[in-house]
């Protein structure tokens with residue numbers, strides 16, 4: 001998701017450093033201390049405009065949420081949503097998923113969400129998919145033992161690739177839905193992309209996969 005460059009984005013993030021954390025690597029190993037509690041840490045990689053995590057943070061006040069988003073121009077919209085929602089258990093980090101191990105100590109994260117990750121459909125770009133094995137090995141390091149990845153997408157190709165990738169990595173698939181909105185899954189919180197695609201009649205795929213370390 002690329003939105004038009006917003007020249008005021010840096011200034012807006014600088015004014016909201018209580019939500020958009022400036023130097024997240026300085027908090028490596030200290031995230032619970034930062035939140036001031038011992039609640040679990042759940043992260044979403046590729047948060048986009050923040051609808052999912054804002055909804056999750058409101059629904060689950062006993063979980064600390066961190067949203068990871070590459071583009072400032074997108075993250076400003078998520079920051080505004082956190083301000084409007086008045087939640088203090090959700091913070092946002094403007095970083096690339098590739099540097100996650102600089103930000104989290106091994107085993108510091110309890111769960112990881114991937115929602116509507118960019119599909120990178122060309123074979124030569126498969127290493128960029130956020131469910132490629134190199135990303136799984138990063139996630140495995142920062143997640144607790146037996147930590148889970150919860151994944152949603154509208155893209156059948158990415159979903160099939162990801163199920164294979166989880167399985168070939170040795171993860172255990174504990175939930176798979178080929179049509180989430182027609183299933184009996186309860187408590188689903190929709191992302192911006194999920195709303196957009198399901199309004200067009202597209203089905204939504206969802207999985208949960210667990211590291212077996």
Ligand code: SAM
Pocket residue numbers: 001045046047048049068069070071074095096097098115116117118191192193194
């Ligand atoms: N999760 C949101 C949703 O479901 O509405 C946004 C989906 S959008 C297709 C993918 C998002 O992932 C974009 O906002 C993009 O900037 C972000 N993203 C892609 N690669 C990333 C990376 N390596 N690190 C952090 N964010 C990334």
